[in-house]
Amino acid sequence: MTGTVDPRPLIVHVMHRFDVGGMENGIVNLINHMPPDAYRHAIVALTKVTDFRKRIRRDDVEFFALDKQPGHALWIYPQLFRLLRQLRPAIVHTRNLGALEVSVPAWAAGVPARIHGEHGRDFDDLDGTCKKNQWIRRIYRPFVTYYIALSCDLEQYLTQAVGIPAKRVIQIYNGVDAARFHPAARREPIPGCPFNDEGLWIVGTVGRMQAVKNQTDLARAFVQALQTAPELRQRLRLVMIGDGPLRGEALALLEQAGCADLAWLPGERNDVPDILRGLDCFVLPSLAEGISNTILEAMACGVPVIATDVGGNAELIVAGTTGTLVASGDVPSMAAEILRLSQQDEKTREMGKSGRRLVEQKFSMEAMVRQYQSLYDQCLGISTLQ
Secondary structure: OOOOOOOOOEEEEEEOOEOOOHHHHHHHHHHHHOOOOOOEEEEEEOOOEOHHHHHOOOOOOEEEEOOOOOOOHHHHHHHHHHHHHHHOOOEEEEEOHHHHOOHHHHHHOOOOEEEEEEOOOEOOEOOOOOHHHHHHHHHHHHHOOEEEEOOHHHHHHHHHHHOOOHHHEEEOOOOEOOOOOOOOOOOOOOOOOOOOOOOOEEEEEEOOOOHHHOHHHHHHHHHHHHHHOHHHHHOEEEEEEOOOHHHHHHHHHHHHOOOHHHEEEEEOOOOHHHHHOOOOEEEEOOOOOOOOHHHHHHHHOOOOEEEEOOOOHHHHOOEOOOEEEEOOOOHHHHHHHHHHHHOOHHHHHHHHHHHHHHHHHHOEHHHHHHHHHHHHHHHOOOOOOO
16 A cells, blocks of 8 residues: 555665676575565665666565766765665665775664675785775774675684674575576586587586686686597587676687687576586686685586685585585696596586585575574664674
């Protein structure tokens, strides 16, 4: 009925840009799977809201794009203050360093609780040693009620390097939709992919093709694997899904090595489960990670994983059981693992099954939503700075 006040508390989720990405996908999953009678939700992007918003299935979520220019958000503090006073949220939940400063206008607008999530490393600070970034986080510390760290690695960074009291840091793993991301009885053809012959062995990756994801190292490892074992040209294929500046670089590397016809780089796709079920092995060559959604999604689809040993990757992969870890930037080791697994079909199938079991036991969507909702519930009575 018009004019009726909605009794559900409002959570305003704030990030730099609402677009395709692991962090943003986590927000979508949280909103889609949280009981609709528990909370209302709004999305505030400091810059843009893209068509990625269509991933949210609820029709009661509002979206706001503030078109912030590069630099500090100080100049849009008045705009943020007015928006938050209008929305009157119970909780403002910021994500990553680019949105942390919104905790100040949220506090000024009288928002009872400000939660800040750390989802991964900053690209200019892959090992977390940058004093400037630590200092910035300390500056905003008084305005944040609770912190969420997606990995134990990030929890340790907040408590030890930044100096956040441990009682204000909660570690919550991402959850994966194990119904949507499920295994196939056998590798399924990928729609549109030229490599669907049953005799092929397909290695691939999915993600934004940006510097921190480092997909060019996978292209180099693929080339090196073929140079080491030329007979694999008949069987080994590469699939790289995603768009961004590294897509052209990866294509150039493959063309220069004479391997472009053995690789498929179609750009961005929205059928990630189908892509993953069409792989024999998933590779994540990132320079930095928080908790990788794509690793969890690959494991949920019963696909073994090769990943760099960065961030929270070692918290997801049981080396030798669900996949393997290699040092970041170690192309020869990545190539060697691709070669090894490509010759051990039974071993890789067992790894995939073990990964699926681990997702069901430890990284369920239900567990993630339950932990977030528990923290939100806890925050409802908090109205002063901690």
